[in-house]
Amino acid sequence: MNGTIFVCSDIVPVSCEPVKNGAVAASGGKITAVGGAEEIKKSFPDFTVRDLGRGVVAPGFINCHTHLELGWLKPEKKFKSFTSWLKHIIDGKSSGANTGKIERSVTDGIKSLIQSGVTTVGEISSYGNDADILKNSPLRTVLFREIMDNRPDTDTQTEPSERFEERLFAHAPYSCGPELIEKVFKISARGNIPTGIHLAESPEETAFVKGEKNGFEETIYPLIGKPPMKRHKAETPFQYLRAIESGGAKITGVHMAHIKKSEIKQIQKTGMGVVLCPRSNEFLGTGTAPVPEYAEMERIGLGTDGLSSNTTLNFFDEIKALYKLLLPLGENTAAEKAVRIATLGGAEALFMEDKIGSIETGKDSDLIFIECGETENPYLEIVKANKAEVL
Ligand SMILES: [Zn+2]
Structure with a gap:
């Protein structure tokens, strides 16, 4: 299976607590896993790793x-x-x-x-x-x-x-x-x-x-x-x-x-x-x-x-x-x-929560990345931002 692992300092899945030094694995338009970066990389050794550095990955x-x-x-x-x-x-x-x-x-x-x-x-x-x-x-x-x-x-x-x-x-x-x-x-x-x-x-x-x-x-x-x-x-x-x-x-x-x-x-x-x-x-x-x-x-x-x-x-x-x-x-x-x-x-x-809105395994991989510096509270970093990259 081919896919991509997005690694960054903070993941905000929204449906659960934020993850520090985390990663999201995605394949074929779906999220296949979310969690600690090292663990995800080990679970999907064939996936391409994209290290985004400091910032927040959030649902689109x-x-x-x-x-x-x-x-x-x-x-x-x-x-x-x-x-x-x-x-x-x-x-x-x-x-x-x-x-x-x-x-x-x-x-x-x-x-x-x-x-x-x-x-x-x-x-x-x-x-x-x-x-x-x-x-x-x-x-x-x-x-x-x-x-x-x-x-x-x-x-x-x-x-x-x-x-x-x-x-x-x-x-x-x-x-x-x-x-x-x-x-x-x-x-x-x-x-x-x-x-x-x-x-x-x-x-x-x-x-x-x-x-x-x-x-x-x-x-x-x-x-x-x-x-x-x-x-x-x-x-x-x-x-x-x-x-x-x-x-x-x-x-x-x-x-x-x-x-x-x-x-x-x-x-x-x-x-x-x-x-x-x-x-x-x-x-x-x-x-x-x-x-x-x-x-x-x-x-x-x-x-x-x-x-x-x-x-x-x-x-x-x-x-x-x-x-x-x-x-x-x-x-x-x-x-x-x-x-x-x-x-x-x-x-x-919009009655679409089965498909989108959070970073959860099985949902569609509509993900964004917001670059920022130190992230004490990743939710506040999202609110303060002005632009994002759609992954
Ligand atoms: Zn209107």
Whole structure:
């Protein structure tokens, strides 16, 4: 059997304690062993040894939520409300979209992600121009096809491959009527394919589900000629979603910022995945998720969102923002939780933890290397870094 042994000063498997002077053996795209360097070298004498020196080998990062196609809509400055941002996107899309711009955004975005250690991306596809580019890129891709009332086609469009799969994504409660959300969830449940939705992103969305005055009905619907939406009322976006029949679908909720602390346990009970996008929420001025409370849970991942609502697609910038929000837990715990959310938590949030997210025998060998000096706490070294090499 041929393979490679990556040797370095610190291995962070995430699923267990870090290993000093460790090694990871990989063959045929799978991890065959992880442990002390000498022991691994003895166990696999035919493998090629690559000594990386000082630094950390970690599982590749999982950027659970991007809109690579919307990179060309990057705004000049931050926003004060969700609806003012949405208006910017709608105006931009109607006046300036063209295939060249969209495809360039996707290609540039992929570059930024790989340079910052991302090996898996959860991409929301609005136009469909991202599918082939991602399928032919080094990134493992979950392509979420965005469904809305004005774009309700739920047929699968791109053939899956070893590193590419397509799922359906109900855009949001204000853009998909409850019947369409139910349809997306039930189709997904029948095929045993996970699905997702933007949920609890803004105060306007809470007002919308409560049936109160809101920016969607006052500004956005008249702008796009959308008729009023018939819907049930709920106290919060999460309760609104719970009232919709899902058929047992595995659902990933993206943003989940406007969640009551008392709802966090309920979310865990439902087995729902959660993707936090701290810099996007800050950029749009829509509020902050209860991050330290979420950190106690599994199935919590991290996403940069698109350049249409963020300043960079560098995943280390997102990890740093998350780390800051976790600091009430103390520096060391914050770093460890941030790294977990960026890797294994993301795999769980996308329902892919059997395959990726940690360095464990049998999982796919999506590995990254972060060069650094002395490593007292390898989790902190990951948080402090700015670039990584995908191995
Ligand atoms: Zn999004």
